[in-house]
Amino acid sequence: MSLPRTIGAIVLGLANFASAQKYRTNNNSSEDAVTVRWIGNTPALNLGSTFGLPWPRGKYQANQTTFTGLGGDGNDQVQIESWVIAYWPDDSIKWTGHALGGSEKVYEEYKITASTRVEANTTKRANSSTQSGLTVSDSNDEITVNTGKLTATFPKSGSTLLSTIKTSSGKIVGQNGRLILRSQSGITNDNGNTTSIDKLRFESNIEEVTVDSGKGSTVRSLITVRGKHQASLGTHDDWLPFILRFYLYANSDAIRVVHTLVFDGKADKDFVAGIGIQFDVPLAGEELYNRHVRLAGSEGGLLSEAVQGITGLRRDPGEEVRSAQFKGEQTPDIASWDTRVSSRLKWIPSWNDYSLTQLSPDGFTLKKRTKAGQSWVKIPGGTRAGGLAYLGGATQGGLAVALRDFWKKYPTSLDISNATTDVGQITLWLYSPSAEPMDLRPFHDGLGEDTYDDQLDALEITYEDYEGGYNTPYGIARTNELFLFPFDKTPSSDTLASLTEHANEPPALAADPAYIQQTKAVGSYWETIPDNLTEAARTIETHLNFLIKFYQDQVSQRRWYGFWDHGDIMHTYDEDRHTWRYDIGGYAWDNSELSPNLFFWNYFLRTGRADVYRFAEAHARHTGEVDVYHIGPFKGFGTRHGVQHWGDSSKQIRVSTPIYRQVFYYLSGGDERTGELLHELMDADQAFLTVDPRRKVRKDNGTYVIDPTALDLDLGLDWSGLASTWLLEWERRGPRWEEARSKLNTTMHSIVNLKNGFVTGLGLYNLYTGVISPPATDPENLGNVTVSHLSASFGLPEIISQLTDYLGDDLPTGFEQVWLDYCYYYGAGAAEQKARYGVSFGNLSLKQGHSRLTAYAAKKLDNSTLAARAWKEFLSTDGLSPSLSWASEHLNGSEVLVPVDEATWVSTNDAALYGLAAIENLAQVSYAL
Numbered sequence: 058m059s060l061p062r063t064i065g066a067i068v069l070g071l072a073n074f075a076s077a078q079k080y081r082t083n084n085n086s087s088e089d090a091v092t093v094r095w096i097g098n099t100p101a102l103n104l105g106s107t108f109g110l111p112w113p114r115g116k117y118q119a120n121q122t123t124f125t126g127l128g129g130d131g132n133d134q135v136q137i138e139s140w141v142i143a144y145w146p147d148d149s150i151k152w153t154g155h156a157l158g159g160s161e162k163v164y165e166e167y168k169i170t171a172s173t174r175v176e177a178n179t180t181k182r183a184n185s186s187t188q189s190g191l192t193v194s195d196s197n198d199e200i201t202v203n204t205g206k207l208t209a210t211f212p213k214s215g216s217t218l219l220s221t222i223k224t225s226s227g228k229i230v231g232q233n234g235r236l237i238l239r240s241q242s243g244i245t246n247d248n249g250n251t252t253s254i255d256k257l258r259f260e261s262n263i264e265e266v267t268v269d270s271g272k273g274s275t276v277r278s279l280i281t282v283r284g285k286h287q288a289s290l291g292t293h294d295d296w297l298p299f300i301l302r303f304y305l306y307a308n309s310d311a312i313r314v315v316h317t318l319v320f321d322g323k324a325d326k327d328f329v330a331g332i333g334i335q336f337d338v339p340l341a342g343e344e345l346y347n348r349h350v351r352l353a354g355s356e357g358g359l360l361s362e363a364v365q366g367i368t369g370l371r372r373d374p375g376e377e378v379r380s381a382q383f384k385g386e387q388t389p390d391i392a393s394w395d396t397r398v399s400s401r402l403k404w405i406p407s408w409n410d411y412s413l414t415q416l417s418p419d420g421f422t423l424k425k426r427t428k429a430g431q432s433w434v435k436i437p438g439g440t441r442a443g444g445l446a447y448l449g450g451a452t453q454g455g456l457a458v459a460l461r462d463f464w465k466k467y468p469t470s471l472d473i474s475n476a477t478t479d480v481g482q483i484t485l486w487l488y489s490p491s492a493e494p495m496d497l498r499p500f501h502d503g504l505g506e507d508t509y510d511d512q513l514d515a516l517e518i519t520y521e522d523y524e525g526g527y528n529t530p531y532g533i534a535r536t537n538e539l540f541l542f543p544f545d546k547t548p549s550s551d552t553l554a555s556l557t558e559h560a561n562e563p564p565a566l567a568a569d570p571a572y573i574q575q576t577k578a579v580g581s582y583w584e585t586i587p588d589n590l591t592e593a594a595r596t597i598e599t600h601l602n603f604l605i606k607f608y609q610d611q612v613s614q615r616r617w618y619g620f621w622d623h624g625d626i627m628h629t630y631d632e633d634r635h636t637w638r639y640d641i642g643g644y645a646w647d648n649s650e651l652s653p654n655l656f657f658w659n660y661f662l663r664t665g666r667a668d669v670y671r672f673a674e675a676h677a678r679h680t681g682e683v684d685v686y687h688i689g690p691f692k693g694f695g696t697r698h699g700v701q702h703w704g705d706s707s708k709q710i711r712v713s714t715p716i717y718r719q720v721f722y723y724l725s726g727g728d729e730r731t732g733e734l735l736h737e738l739m740d741a742d743q744a745f746l747t748v749d750p751r752r753k754v755r756k757d758n759g760t761y762v763i764d765p766t767a768l769d770l771d772l773g774l775d776w777s778g779l780a781s782t783w784l785l786e787w788e789r790r791g792p793r794w795e796e797a798r799s800k801l802n803t804t805m806h807s808i809v810n811l812k813n814g815f816v817t818g819l820g821l822y823n824l825y826t827g828v829i830s831p832p833a834t835d836p837e838n839l840g841n842v843t844v845s846h847l848s849a850s851f852g853l854p855e856i857i858s859q860l861t862d863y864l865g866d867d868l869p870t871g872f873e874q875v876w877l878d879y880c881y882y883y884g885a886g887a888a889e890q891k892a893r894y895g896v897s898f899g900n901l902s903l904k905q906g907h908s909r910l911t912a913y914a915a916k917k918l919d920n921s922t923l924a925a926r927a928w929k930e931f932l933s934t935d936g937l938s939p940s941l942s943w944a945s946e947h948l949n950g951s952e953v954l955v956p957v958d959e960a961t962w963v964s965t966n967d968a969a970l971y972g973l974a975a976i977e978n979l980a981q982v983s984y985a986l
Contacts (some may be wrong), residue, residue, distance in 0.1 A: 074549075082302045087116065090170040092837040093566040100564040101555050103163040105306020106568040107156050107277065107726040109142065109835075110169060111578030114865075117150040122173045124153065128164035135160065135167060136307055138276035140952055142727035143578075143788045146863060151578050151788060153783030154726030155564070156277035158191075159206065161310030167566065191307035193268060193278050200268050201702070206310035207543050209278050211303065213266040218282050218301060219336075222312070222543050224454055230543045231336045231456040236261035236299060238286045239331035239490055240322075257291035261299065269729075271502070276307045276963045279729065296321055297329075298688075302729055305769040311556075313563070316487070319687050320530050324497040331391045331490035333470075334539065336456055341479035342971065343450030345407045348481075350473055351457070352413045352423065353443030353557045359550050360423065360436065361385070364476045365407040367398060374398040385547030387451035411473040414491045415442050416561055417463050418618040428477070440464075443557040446471040447547070449482050454545045457553060458485045459560035461538040462675070465618045468492030474524040487537050488620055495620070497530040500700055512706075521642025521699055524706030524753075532686035533703055535620065536678055536730055538563070562671065570665045579720055582858040582913065584980040585663045593986045596939070597975050603943055604968050605660060607960060608653075609672055610636075610945075614957045619700060624679025626653065628698045632961040635953050640700060647965050648684045648698040648705075651850045651906070654717035656972030662720065663976065677721040683712040683736045693741025694748060707749045710741050710778030711851040715785050722785075732789070738782040739793050742768075742824055750775075770822035770829060772815050773848020776804060781856045784863065803827035805860075811838065814875025816882065816894060820845025843885065844898040848905075854880075854910055854977070877917060880910035884930050905936025906970025909977035916981040924985035931978055937971045938960070 119141050126137035136158035143152035152606035155169060190205030199220065199589055200211045206222040219234030223685050238259035245254070262284050269279040280303040283504045285295040297318055304313040318332065340348060345365035354359040361383060368379045374394040382796045386746065409428045415421040423436035444463025449455010453693040463469050470486035488495060506512045516522050532771040567573075608626055611617070615637060617626060623925075627637035629644040638644035647653065650877050657673035660666075683702045685695040695712025699705040715735045722731045745768040755761050770776060779800070807829035811817045818841065835841035857876050861868055880888050884907055887897035901907075908930035915923035932939055941962050949956035979986075 061206075062100075066350075080855045082390075083575055087115070088166045088172045091568055091572060092166050092168055093568050094166045096565045096567050096665070096670050097562070099163060099165045100559065101163070102559050103157070103160050103564070104156060104311040104559065104565055105159045105277065105304070105309040106566055107154060107304075109726040110153050110155060110568055111573055111576040111723070112150045112153065112171065113576045114145045114151070115147055115149045117171050117173055118148065119144075120418065122150065122171055122242065124155065125172065125980060126155070126157070127168045127170070128160075128162070133162075133164070134315055134585040135164075136276050140595045140727075141790075143723065144790055145788070146865075146867060149228065152723050152727075155556075156275075156306065156726070158276045158307035159204070159311070171850060172244055190608065191276060191305070195268055200266060201281055201302075202268075202305045204278075204305050204310070205209055206307045207305075207312070209280075209305060209312060210265065210502075211266055211282065214263050215335060216260045216262060218261055218263065219541075220241065222456065222541065222544050223335075223520060224310070224545045226545050228454045229339055230449060230454040231338060231541065233335075233337040236286065236301075237331070237335050238297060238329070238482070240293075241328050241330050241494055242326055242498060244328055244494055255291055255294050258289050259293070259297075260285035260289045261701070262287035263939075278305045279303070280305070281729070286485040293593045296327070300457070300730070300733075310543060311559075312541040314541065315536060316539060317534055317536045317682075317730055319532065319534045320486075320497070321532070322690060324499075324530055327526070328494035328496060329488060330494040331486055332488040333484050333486040333490075334458075335484040335550060336458065336481055336541075336872050338448045338456050338481045338483060339479070340448075340450060340453060340476070340481050342451040342810040344388075345416055345477060346402070347387055347451040348476060349447070349449060349451070349455070349474060350411050351385075351445070351447035351547075351550070351553050352410075352411065352471060352473075353445035353459070353553065354421075355441045355443065357443070357554045358827040359558070360413075361550055361799055362408070362411075362425075364409075365402070365405055367870065368403065370398060370405070372397040372401075381451075385451060385549065386442040386774055387546075407477045409475060409477045411476070413438075413442055413446070413471045413489075414468070414489055415470070416468045416489065416492055416751050418464055418467055418616050419511070421464070442471075443554075443561065444469070444471070445553060445560060446473060446483050446485065447542075447544075447553060448476060448483050449547050450543060451547050454543065455547060457482060457544070457556060458483050458546075459540045459542070459544040459557060460485055460487065460562070461540070461560050462623060463561075465623045465675075466537065466620050467618060468620070472696065485539065486964055492710050497701075497703075499528045499704060513753055516643075519642030520644050522534045522697060522705050522707045523642075527706035527708065528701065528704040529689075529691075530703045532688045532689035533684075534682040536682050565670070565725070567665065567670075572654070573662060577862050578854060579662065579723065580859040581862050582855060582909075582977050582980060583659045583663055589984075591983075591986060594979060594983060597979065597986075600943055601660060601972055601975055602965070604746065604972055605657070605669060605672070606879055607611060607945060607958075607963065608968070610958055612672075614955070621683055622679075624677075625683070625702070626676070626965060629964050629968070630959070630961055632959070633848070635957070635959055637949055642695065643699050645700040648696060648702060649851075650698045650710050650964045651903075651969045652717070652973060654680060655852060656976070658720040658968050659976050664870040668752060676719060677718050677731070681718045681731065685734070687734075689738060690747040691744055693738050694744045700766050707750075708744070709750065709774060710738070710744075710782075711774040711847075713741065714778035714781050714852050716777075716852040716856055719781070719785060735782070735785050735789070736791050736793075738778075739786055739791070739797065741782060742822070743781060745769075745822070758925060765824040766826075767821040767830065769832075770820050771845075771848065772808060772818060772820055772829075773845065773853050774831075774851055776808070777853035777856050780804070780851060780860065784856065784860060795871055800827035801860075802869065804829055805872050809869055809871040809875055812840040813842060813873075813894060815848075816844055817841045818845065818848070840894065842894050842898070844901065846901050846903040849879075849883070849910060850903060850906060854913060857975075858895060873917070877914050881923070884911045885906050902935060903966075903970060904930050905967070906932035906974050908934075909974040909981075912974075912978040912981040915985075921985060924982035927978055927982050928986050931974055936967045937973075 106579040124139040126135040128135040138156040194201040222231035242255040264284040304314040348364035421442040424433040445459035445658035447457040468489040472484040491872040687704040694708040697705040697707035740824040783797035783801035819832040831838040891898040911927035945958040945960040
């Protein structure tokens with residue numbers, strides 16, 4: 058769930074520069090001005106934005122701090138609204154979210170000033186924000202938000218999500234916004250028989266509507282609508298739960314919509330055939346020749362047409378008339394036209410319906426027709442459509458609707474219908490009904506793998522951990538971003554092109570990497586790139602840059618796109634076929650294996666690069682939604698890598714661990730959907746009652762009964778995910794933060810109490826108390842030794858580093874030592890391991906990735922010998938070697954389907970761990986390189 062912004066809220070609306078100056082002279086005051094800049098180029102438009110800022114421990118208390126905003130070098134006041142999204146253990150502010158209102162002027166940078174004094178009265182200062190122009194009215198039946206530029210009304214029941222959208226002049230340009238859904242009970246079989254297939258239609262049915270800040274809104278208002286799809290044609294239970302979040306900003310004429318859908322159907326019976334959102338557009342009173350259709354093409358292009366075209370005719374109405382129509386302006390009085398045209402308008406066809414369809418990432422098609430029952434006329438299409446459609450008129454106004462990543466999330470469509478009637482429609486299809494129905498069934502029939510022995514044997518050849526019943530999509534989700542733009546009159550093509558760009562790369566603000574690092578608000582295990590790099594360090598930096606660019610290019614070249622796939626990357630390469638192993642068991646979609654998520658986000662933190670931010674953002678959106686279960690028996694767990702994102706039977710918290718979404722959540726100012734994902738993991742440990750991770754290798758298979766007071770817990774793979782969940786719930790002061798704090802502390806003390814600490818490997822976890830006991834193989838706690846190459850590969854080092862920073866002197870006694878022992882001895886020789894633990898750890902791999910553990914210990918212990926060992930492990934053990942070419946090879950011709958670049962020596966496992974180890978080693982022991 059998203060946290061209410063009233064919890065610890067510190068609200069300030071309009072900047073009060075005079076008061077900020079007054080605070081500077083107060084001996085009991087403290088003040089910091091933090092500069093935030095746009096990620097990438099300064100955008101052409103500021104339609105409102107939300108961003109996050111970190112603060113150092115102990116400096117600002119929520120009830121004594123106010124925030125002001127200034128734009129540019131001229132110290133211009135700007136509208137901001139501020140709230141706390143995370144706290145340090147001493148209740149000082151760790152992260153704040155800030156909403157920036159819309160404005161005509163867009164500054165290259167903004168200064169956010171935190172000011173504190175003993176007598177500060179935040180509530181009183183918040184009242185001044187009513188000048189912002191944003192008002193919210195909440196009644197029993199509906200919520201209405203007025204931004205000063207538009208007014209939107211949200212009913213609290215029924216099928217209509219957004220009943221009206223008005224411009225500032227009072228024109229209703231959009232109404233009856235609703236979700237629509239199509240599904241069918243089967244897919245045409247090989248014989249083409251469709252007689253037994255039921256086709257159904259659904260529309261949204263509202264269950265709950267909330268406003269996050271009610272009448273206290275100052276700069277941003279968030280309306281959240283929850284419900285399910287209800288059958289409007291055919292018989293079916295309500296299904297496919299949806300969550301729509303509507304973001305409205307003061308002085309902004311745009312509405313941002315975050316649309317989330319959870320799949321709760323049966324893969325072999327419920328085949329989604331279309332997912333859309335539809336709006337009515339009033340057109341009465343607008344002449345057909347003054348009604349306009351706009352559809353975004355590729356590279357900023359637009360299809361610009363009128364419903365009744367008067368250009369290109371045999372007779373010319375006049376240049377002024379033609380020019381006005383093409384530009385979307387009101388045409389001159391018809392009496393001024395050439396009568397040879399004005400007298401024959403009835404013979405000129407009017408186009409009622411338009412459709413743009415993107416069925417692949419490489420091409421879209423266009424068509425239009427005069428009315429139902431008449432032939433569609435093809436319009437020349439293109440490659441990658443921008444995803445925006447507009448319908449409206451020169452005098453009555455209209456509505457534009459846009460979908461972010463339209464072509465990347467194919468199959469998608471934009472339909473304009475009934476444009477010749479009094480009420481037209483725009484339908485944005487997130488899943489196009491022109492495509493084949495969505496087929497989420499397993500990709501094979503089980504291949505006879507009916508026993509655990511067979512499944513384990515098959516794992517040896519295809520690397521797929523198959524088990525019947527586990528390859529289900531029930532509970533996975535998908536989130537999309539949409540934008541609504543109302544207009545008093547048809548906008549210029551340049552305006553719509555700018556809005557298309559805005560929708561595909563919504564402007565985002567962030568502080569400089571050096572400032573974020575200084576606060577330690579996302580750990581101290583990384584650092585920004587220093588100016589005085591050694592030659593060896595520069596080489597590593599070029600390698601990191603190569604890996605980032607290589608994966609960005611692979612996404613484009615290999616077409617890693619689609620409704621369910623966009624945002625993910627592949628796991629392993631097949632050099633014989635010159636392709637990634639998209640069709641081989643556990644080698645296909647990566648599903649966060651070995652933490653590429655952390656690599657991408659840490660690389661952004663230290664560079665601030667816009668391309669990396671967008672890449673990591675898409676990855677975070679995908680891996681947190683599609684690869685994780687949000688309802689059902691596996692809720693809270695994610696799925697191991699495979700041909701289908703949900704297909705593998707290994708369900709673990711190592712995939713759903715919230716540390717993969719942490720940076721995005723905080724930088725975005727507390728993105729509410731991401732916050733919901735973080736909080737829902739508070740029940741992830743309940744999934745251990747459903748999934749026994751050791752079920753296939755137990756000697757007591759068939760007799761073992763899961764005991765909630767003694768659940769098998771991997772101290773690396775499992776505890777790291779639980780610890781991340783508890784830390785984030787605690788520092789966010791979520792609804793269950795005290796429970797989270799208790800379980801976190803209890804498990805940490807329990808690990809210390811295990812004779813061999815993390816080296817124990819496994820423990821028995823009590824679901825109710827959080828106590829971890831010795832494993833069943835060592836009930837007397839004599840000292841079990843189980844060390845796996847995977848234990849520290851899913852965020853364990855990073856979450857422990859953050860816990861150490863967060864708790865400081867309150868870190869449980871002995872916890873740091875048991876972790877340093879693990880860090881030291883993983884890479885130590887067999888003799889040292891045996892001398893310390895009585896046995897060696899065996900033949901361990903992933904030494905390059907684990908070099909960051911050695912580096913961490915070297916930094917903590919101030920041990921230069923250990924620092925040198927860390928670099929030796931990094932440079933000359935396994936993983937990606939300095940002796941590799943560190944270049945890709947371009948392939949074309951008959952060897953490949955399409956021209957591609959390949960680097961056969963790259964695997965995502967190695968790339969992820971190389972990236973993390975390089976970043977963390979450079980941060981901690983660069984002096985020894």
